[in-house]
Amino acid sequence: MNVKNLFKALAFGSVVLTVTPAFCDSLFFEDEPIQDGVPVFEMSKTFADIYEKLDSVKWGGKSINVAIEGLENLNKNAHIAATDERVVLVWGDSIVGNFPRPSAGDWNGFGEITTALVLKLRALDPSLRAASTSETYQMVVDALMRGVDERGRYVFSRAAEVLEDGRILTSVGMNGIRDERGNFRVHGVFKGSPADVAGIHIGDLISHINGTAVAEMSDGELESVMDGFNSGTVKLKLVTPSGNRDVVLRRATIVSADADIVHRSSQNTNILEIIVHNVSNGAVSIVNEALARYPNLDGIVLDLRVATGDDERAAAKLAGLFIGQNPVMRIAQTSYEEVEVVPGSNAVTAAPVVVLLSDMTRGTSEAIASAFYENGRGVLVGTPTAGLARIATKIDLDNGGALELMNKSVKTGSGRDIDGRGVFPIVCLSNIRSSQQQNAFFLNVINDTFNAQDFNKDTSVNADDIRRGCPKITSGADEDSLSAAVAAKILTDRKIYNRLIME
Numbered sequence: 001m002n003v004k005n006l007f008k009a010l011a012f013g014s015v016v017l018t019v020t021p022a023f024c025d026s027l028f029f030e031d032e033p034i035q036d037g038v039p040v041f042e043m044s045k046t047f048a049d050i051y052e053k054l055d056s057v058k059w060g061g062k063s064i065n066v067a068i069e070g071l072e073n074l075n076k077n078a079h080i081a082a083t084d085e086r087v088v089l090v091w092g093d094s095i096v097g098n099f100p101r102p103s104a105g106d107w108n109g110f111g112e113i114t115t116a117l118v119l120k121l122r123a124l125d126p127s128l129r130a131a132s133t134s135e136t137y138q139m140v141v142d143a144l145m146r147g148v149d150e151r152g153r154y155v156f157s158r159a160a161e162v163l164e165d166g167r168i169l170t171s172v173g174m175n176g177i178r179d180e181r182g183n184f185r186v187h188g189v190f191k192g193s194p195a196d197v198a199g200i201h202i203g204d205l206i207s208h209i210n211g212t213a214v215a216e217m218s219d220g221e222l223e224s225v226m227d228g229f230n231s232g233t234v235k236l237k238l239v240t241p242s243g244n245r246d247v248v249l250r251r252a253t254i255v256s257a258d259a260d261i262v263h264r265s266s267q268n269t270n271i272l273e274i275i276v277h278n279v280s281n282g283a284v285s286i287v288n289e290a291l292a293r294y295p296n297l298d299g300i301v302l303d304l305r306v307a308t309g310d311d312e313r314a315a316a317k318l319a320g321l322f323i324g325q326n327p328v329m330r331i332a333q334t335s336y337e338e339v340e341v342v343p344g345s346n347a348v349t350a351a352p353v354v355v356l357l358s359d360m361t362r363g364t365s366e367a368i369a370s371a372f373y374e375n376g377r378g379v380l381v382g383t384p385t386a387g388l389a390r391i392a393t394k395i396d397l398d399n400g401g402a403l404e405l406m407n408k409s410v411k412t413g414s415g416r417d418i419d420g421r422g423v424f425p426i427v428c429l430s431n432i433r434s435s436q437q438q439n440a441f442f443l444n445v446i447n448d449t450f451n452a453q454d455f456n457k458d459t460s461v462n463a464d465d466i467r468r469g470c471p472k473i474t475s476g477a478d479e480d481s482l483s484a485a486v487a488a489k490i491l492t493d494r495k496i497y498n499r500l501i502m503e
Helices: 003-012 040-055 064-074 107-124 133-148 158-165 219-226 281-293 312-323 364-374 435-446 463-469 476-492 494-502
Strands: 078-082 086-091 094-100 153-155 174-178 184-189 205-209 233-240 243-250 259-265 270-276 299-303 329-334 337-341 353-357 379-382 390-396 402-412
Touching (some): 040 107, 040 133, 040 402, 064 078, 064 107, 086 107, 094 107, 259 281, 270 281, 270 476, 281 312, 312 329, 312 337, 329 364, 353 364, 364 379, 364 402, 379 476, 379 494, 435 494
Parallel strands (some): 299 353
Antiparallel strands (some): 078 086, 205 233, 233 243, 259 270, 390 402
C-alpha cells in the first residue's frame, strides 16, 4: 500500500494500527525532562504557545492540521497525516508514530505530540539528531511555518542565541539572488565588509558554500550562511570572469542605513538620487530630511531596485512625501476583508520623479511603486518587480522568539493585485541597452510614436511572459550606468517626462 492510499485508509478508519494509549495528562514522564538530548517539556510548551497564537491569526482558514503536517518538510521520507482521530507519522512505507489527536483547543496536547514526532524524526534523521537545541527549534518551527505559509519564518530568541554563542555576528556583507541553476549571483557588496575586503565583486557567482553546492541548499540555509547570529567561517567557491577561486569569510557586524542620498548638481542639472534599502521609519526620516535640504530640484530618482519592507505605516509615510493623502495600498488579510492605507500628511515635493525597479524590489516597496504609477506621480523605469508583496503578522512567543507569518497580501491603492504578479515598468531598461536603442526610444517618445503596452492595467498577459520580454539585467555595473543615463534624460526633458507620465 503506498503512502497516499495509507493516509486515505487512516482517514476512513479502515486500517488496523497499533494504537497508542488514549491521550492522558502528558506523553512524557516528569522524572525524564530530557529525552535524547531534548528538553521535552520546554519544547512542548513552545509548540503549544505557537499553536495557540497561530489560532488567533487569520491565515486563510487553514486548520492546525496544516501546521502539524508541515513537519514532513524536515525530511522527504517523512509523511504525516492529521485526521479527526489520530496524528500518524509514516517513514517510507512504515508507520513509526501513531498518536491520538487532542481535543480542539488542547494546545498542550498538540505541543506534546509535536515534540514526540520530533523525537521520532531525530531517531531516523542524522542531521536532525546532530542539531543543537536552538538549531532544532529553528528547523522544526521553520518546517511548521512552511506548512502554514511557505514564506513564514521563525525568529529565534536573540537573548538565547547570544548566550549560546557569546557574540552577535550579523553578515558577510553581500546580497544577491539565485540564478536559473540555483547558484548565488552577487548583486551588492557592503563597503568595508568581509566580502568587500576579500575582493568579491558584483556579478561574481557563488557555486559552493562550506563544500555544499548552493543549488542543493534551501533559501533558509543560504540566508543563515550569509547572515544571522551564528558565528564561524564561511568558505565560498567563486566563479569570476578572471577564473575560479576559494574565499574564506567570517561574519561581522555591519551597520547600513535604510536609505542613502546622493545629490548630483551641475551647471545644467540638479537631481537628487534616493536609494532605499529598507522601507522603514528610518528611511522616511532620511528622505524627508533630504527633501527639506534640497528644495529646488529638477528631478528625483527614487531607486527601489533593492528595496524591501513589510511595515505598511512606514510605506505610507514614505509614499506620502511625494503623493500626499492618496491611497498607497490595500492590505487583504482574508478574501473578504481589506484595509486601505492612506498617508496622513500632504506631499512635501512636487519635483518630477523617476522610480527605478528590479526583480529585487519586493514587499511594501512594490506598493510604493504602484502608488507613483496610479497617481501619475512618477515614471517607472527598470525591470519587473518580484511580485512578493506581502506583509508579515509578527507573533511574539513566550520563549523570547517570534513568528513571522506572511498572511497579508498587498494590493495597490486602487485594489489591483500585485502579490504574485508584480509591478511593471513603463520603460524597460533591458530593451534599450545600447546608445542607439536609447536614442531611438526617446525619439519615438518625442514624436508621439511610443506605444507601450501597459501591463499594469492589462492583466490578461501572463506575468512570466512579461518577464521574458523584459528580463532582468545580469550585469550590475551596466544596469547602474544605464539607469542613471535614462533617468537623467527623462528628468531633464519635460516633454519626455510628461509623455511617459501619460502612458
